[in-house]
Amino acid sequence: MISTYRRRKLANMLMLSLLGAAALVAVVPLIAVAAYVVLEGAGAINLDFFTQLPSPAGEAGGGMGNAVVGTLELVAIASALATPTGVMAGIYLAQQGRGTRLGPLVRLLSDVLNGVPTIVVGLFVYGLLVLTTGSFSALAGGVALGVIMLPVIARTTEEAVLQVPSSVREAALALGLPEWRATLRVVLPTARSGILTGVILGVARISGETAPLLFTAFGNSFWSLDPTKPIASLPVQIYNFATGPYESWHRQAWGAALVLMTMVLALNLAARWLSRSR
Amino acid sequence: MQMTRDLRIVSVQEWREAAEGTVSVRGLSAWYGRHRALTDVSLEVRPRSVTALIGPSGCGKSTLLRCLNRMHEVVLGATVSGQVLLEDEDVYGSGVDPVSVRRRVGMVFQQPNPFPTMSIYDNVAAGLRLAGTRNRGVLDGKVEQALRQAALWDEVKDKLRKPGTALSGGQQQRLCIARALAVDPEVLLMDEPASALDPVATARIEELMVELKRDYTVVVVTHNMQQAARVSDYTAFLLSEDGGGGALVEYGETRQVFEEPRDERTRDYVTGRL
Ligand SMILES: Nc1ncnc2c1ncn2[C@@H]1O[C@H](COP(=O)(O)OP(=O)(O)OP(=O)(O)O)[C@@H](O)[C@H]1O
Ligand SMILES: [Mg+2]
Numbered sequence: 001m002i003s004t005y006r007r008r009k010l011a012n013m014l015m016l017s018l019l020g021a022a023a024l025v026a027v028v029p030l031i032a033v034a035a036y037v038v039l040e041g042a043g044a045i046n047l048d049f050f051t052q053l054p055s056p057a058g059e060a061g062g063g064m065g066n067a068v069v070g071t072l073e074l075v076a077i078a079s080a081l082a083t084p085t086g087v088m089a090g091i092y093l094a095q096q097g098r099g100t101r102l103g104p105l106v107r108l109l110s111d112v113l114n115g116v117p118t119i120v121v122g123l124f125v126y127g128l129l130v131l132t133t134g135s136f137s138a139l140a141g142g143v144a145l146g147v148i149m150l151p152v153i154a155r156t157t158e159e160a161v162l163q164v165p166s167s168v169r170e171a172a173l174a175l176g177l178p179e180w181r182a183t184l185r186v187v188l189p190t191a192r193s194g195i196l197t198g199v200i201l202g203v204a205r206i207s208g209e210t211a212p213l214l215f216t217a218f219g220n221s222f223w224s225l226d227p228t229k230p231i232a233s234l235p236v237q238i239y240n241f242a243t244g245p246y247e248s249w250h251r252q253a254w255g256a257a258l259v260l261m262t263m264v265l266a267l268n269l270a271a272r273w274l275s276r277s278r
Numbered sequence: 279m280q281m282t283r284d285l286r287i288v289s290v291q292e293w294r295e296a297a298e299g300t301v302s303v304r305g306l307s308a309w310y311g312r313h314r315a316l317t318d319v320s321l322e323v324r325p326r327s328v329t330a331l332i333g334p335s336g337c338g339k340s341t342l343l344r345c346l347n348r349m350h351e352v353v354l355g356a357t358v359s360g361q362v363l364l365e366d367e368d369v370y371g372s373g374v375d376p377v378s379v380r381r382r383v384g385m386v387f388q389q390p391n392p393f394p395t396m397s398i399y400d401n402v403a404a405g406l407r408l409a410g411t412r413n414r415g416v417l418d419g420k421v422e423q424a425l426r427q428a429a430l431w432d433e434v435k436d437k438l439r440k441p442g443t444a445l446s447g448g449q450q451q452r453l454c455i456a457r458a459l460a461v462d463p464e465v466l467l468m469d470e471p472a473s474a475l476d477p478v479a480t481a482r483i484e485e486l487m488v489e490l491k492r493d494y495t496v497v498v499v500t501h502n503m504q505q506a507a508r509v510s511d512y513t514a515f516l517l518s519e520d521g522g523g524g525a526l527v528e529y530g531e532t533r534q535v536f537e538e539p540r541d542e543r544t545r546d547y548v549t550g551r552l
Contacts, residue, residue, distance in 0.1 A: 168391055171393065173352055174347065178377050
């Protein structure tokens with residue numbers, strides 16, 4: 001009796017410590033990455049980093065101002081394209097699409113799109129916009145990022161709209177609001193924080209994407225805001241500088257990594273805070 | 279613009295005077311998909327009175343009520359056959375917009391459901407704004423009037439900007455009544471409006487129903503026999519037998535239905551034996 005009990009207790013302790021160890025292993029990489037990026041990158045962060053162009057090959061100094069601005073522009077184009085489309089698609093999935101054959105199909109396809117490797121999305125936009133216009137462009141990059149963002153927004157919007165109690169929607173309809181107006185004036189405001197969370201998660205998802213930008217937005221060593229011209233971005237700049245031969249480039253790449261990581265972290269925290277304050 | 283609107287209201291009032299705001303249900307059946315919930319119900323709801331719908335759970339009271347303002351069809355796969363005449367217009371007639379029916383037939387639900395993102399004021403004003411009223415003075419006046427009719431004004435007049443969901447359950451239900459009254463409907467449908475409330479709040483809602491029948495036709499679903507006896511002038515008893523969908527068993531003056539029911543099954547139900 002006693003020995004069975006002790007054996008069971010021992011096995012229990014063993015399993016618990018194993019689980020604990022596994023949990024530790026899971027967070028160690030994150031902490032290690034974060035610590036390493038901060039250690040290596042902090043030195044490169046100063047005012048110049050945000051205001052200056054990259055210095056010519058191998059020379060010290062300079063910054064990544066154009067890449068910071070470029071990333072913001074790419075994210076803005078992607079959000080401007082994907083937010084209205086994604087939100088409307090999400091509303092459709094949650095309301096009008098229920099009970100139809102199109103609804104589940106759209107949901108399935110949007111999940112598939114969410115799983116498509118981002119480099120494939122980039123390739124698709126390359127064929128669609130870069131080859132046809134004959135030029136890499138910020139617009140092409142924004143479209144690629146928008147396509148990646150779209151399913152994230154659509155599905156979180158669907159979830160958020162489904163969370164709105166049907167009694168609220170019925171109250172609006174019973175008051176004589178047409179369906180579109182009930183959705184716009186009552187259902188959407190009620191689901192607002194959930195939808196906003198989806199948009200933020202979508203932005204967090206795309207702001208670090210590199211592969212789809214390589215052959216859409218391409219890159220640019222100079223200042224540019226023109227959506228029809230190639231544009232610099234932090235991820236692509238990191239890729240270029242980190243693989244380059246110069247020590248000063250490597251330092252800049254670490255700095256850019258730190259900026260990017262901080263941005264994504266802040267977005268994720270904002271999304272968490274929003275969804276909790278609901 | 280203002281002229282025509284005033285003219286319209288005047289004429290609606292006269293019209294109401296003449297036709298007296300009756301609701302005639304004729305041969306109404308309703309389904310949820312294949313499931314039949316209501317079978318061939320016919321009854322005339324008298325204007326400016328309170329009509330109670332009673333019957334055991336699942337007999338189709340809510341379904342009947344929701345058929346009167348075309349809220350039934352909001353449920354996926356729900357269908358209707360038969361007629362519901364409002365004055366003398368079939369609300370299921372071809373070319374009749376359900377939206378316009380719902381503006382004439384207001385509804386209060388079992389669970390209070392104020393719009394969560396709107397203030398008390400905006401909740402009451404929502405229907406008016408929809409109808410195109412933008413004038414601040416007009417809105418203020420109508421909001422106050424509706425809140426007074428719903429016996430809520432004194433409790434909320436100092437916090438009209440607070441969210442509607444910050445009120446107590448009973449207050450929220452009266453807010454929902456005010457919201458429905460603000461658009462000046464002809465008929466008010468109430469589905470167990472007091473079942474989520476305590477006795478004090480329930481008494482207030484009951485008083486309110488009696489008040490409201492001076493201006494409106496009120497149809498109320500209730501599980502509470504005493505409540506039906508207290509507030510209603512007419513009572514309809516529905517029963518769903520062997521799963522065939524609820525049918526009307528007896529309909530008449532409340533006193534008659536409760537004291538001298540013609541049908542055995544009504545007697546059993548109102549005396550609590552069913
Ligand atoms: N949304 C729905 N989908 C499918 N069936 C439904 C739906 N709502 C009601 N029903 C069915 O229709 C029948 C009538 O329901 P209804 O809600 O009208 O009853 P009720 O008399 O209001 O009952 P209660 O007193 O419990 O509220 C029941 O058999 C019920 O199961
Ligand atoms: Mg019911």
